[in-house]
Amino acid sequence: MSAAANPVRLAVVGNPVSHSRSPQIHARFAAASGHAVDYTRIEAPLDGFVATLRAFADAGARGCNVTVPFKGEAFAACARLSERARRAQAVNTIVFDGEGWLGDNTDGAGLVRDIELNAGVGLRGRRVLVLGAGGAAAGALDPLLATRPAALVVANRTLAKGQALVERFAASAARLDVPLSAAALETPGAGFDVLINATAASLQATVPPLPAGTLKPGALALDMMYGAAALPFLRWARAQGAVARDGLGMLVEQAAEAYFVWMGVRPSTFQVLTELRREVDAQAAKAGASA
Numbered sequence: 483m484s485a486a487a488n489p490v491r492l493a494v495v496g497n498p499v500s501h502s503r504s505p506q507i508h509a510r511f512a513a514a515s516g517h518a519v520d521y522t523r524i525e526a527p528l529d530g531f532v533a534t535l536r537a538f539a540d541a542g543a544r545g546c547n548v549t550v551p552f553k554g555e556a557f558a559a560c561a562r563l564s565e566r567a568r569r570a571q572a573v574n575t576i577v578f579d580g581e582g583w584l585g586d587n588t589d590g591a592g593l594v595r596d597i598e599l600n601a602g603v604g605l606r607g608r609r610v611l612v613l614g615a616g617g618a619a620a621g622a623l624d625p626l627l628a629t630r631p632a633a634l635v636v637a638n639r640t641l642a643k644g645q646a647l648v649e650r651f652a653a654s655a656a657r658l659d660v661p662l663s664a665a666a667l668e669t670p671g672a673g674f675d676v677l678i679n680a681t682a683a684s685l686q687a688t689v690p691p692l693p694a695g696t697l698k699p700g701a702l703a704l705d706m707m708y709g710a711a712a713l714p715f716l717r718w719a720r721a722q723g724a725v726a727r728d729g730l731g732m733l734v735e736q737a738a739e740a741y742f743v744w745m746g747v748r749p750s751t752f753q754v755l756t757e758l759r760r761e762v763d764a765q766a767a768k769a770g771a772s773a
Contacts, residue, residue: 489518491542492744495534496549499523503758504547507737510757511749515741531555539578545744547737548574553587553617560585566624569651572617575740586743589618590625592736593678593706598629600731600755603676603702605629611674612636613667613690614681615644618706622680623651633661637670637690667691673698677724679705679715687711689718699723706732710766730762731755 494504505521512519524546526534531552538546548556556573557563561582567573573585597603610631612619615638626634634655638644644664655662665671672695683690684707697703703719704727705712712728719726734755742748 489520490544490745491538492519492521492545492547493524493538493543494521494547494549495524495526495531495538496552497525497528497531499525499549502549503733504549504737507734507754507758508741510754511738511741514753515745515747515749517745517747519745526552532559535559535576535583539583543578545575545577547740548576553621556585559583566590566621569624569654570617570621571650572621574621574736575743577743586740587621588736588739588743589621589732590623591739592734593622593704593732594625594629595735595739596727596731597676597702597704600735600751601702601704601725601727605631605676607632608675609673610634610676610678611670611696613670613677613679613683613692614638615640615647615664616680616682619680620647620650622678623647624654626678627651627654627658627660627662630658630660631676633663635663635665635671635674637665637667639667641666668693670696672696675701677701677703677719679703679707684711684715687714689714694722697722697724700725702727704732705729708733709762713766730759734758 494502502523508521553572553574557571562584564586567585567587570587575586575588577584606629608631636644636648648662648664674697701724703724705715706729708728708730716726734751738749738751
């Protein structure tokens, strides 16, 4: 029987999930890699995430991606965890196997690859500001620390939550000799080289209330959101004299990292990102024109 008759079964599980571009991305990865992959979307009931995963695994699937709001539940459901998932306390990639589900977190690795490879901004020796202290920020901290920035500050509206996140990664930061601290969102400090917006502000079409001078001229300002949702942040960043970037590259790069976890092959992302960028920018322009 041919490989095409027995494709590797994968999915993205979330609620809602109809908007996810992961099936398109992984279909392109599979075609370029010569793999037979059946990657679909699964919308799990809010009270039935683990049961949905178990049914998918029992049907012979190799693994899945996990998106909002289930990354915390996925962390709790996995019998084994990668170190980056353990510290993030969130899982976005699962491998189903006989030894028990293996949970990983590829978000931070995808973020760093997008910044350093696609945007061409080296993070070593840079002052980096991360906005937010939720799961998105937690998933990014380990890979960001590994690049050895000159300093990494987590700014959050609730300072205590930011401090708790910093405490979780304090040992890693100390081992790498990276100054890691928390700050209030309104007073994060000044002169940052790189800003990463890991808050949900873009979902409400708002921009975090940062003071003037937060960024150096020419700094990179990246929003983890992409498409029309990221437009207010991108406009704000350009008004600060920053280089504005959305999260589409991060999306593609974290998907490539997940593909490597499942298939043992790291697909090239350049063509996929180029094609997806064209589609997303056209849709964002159309949304902006009709707003």
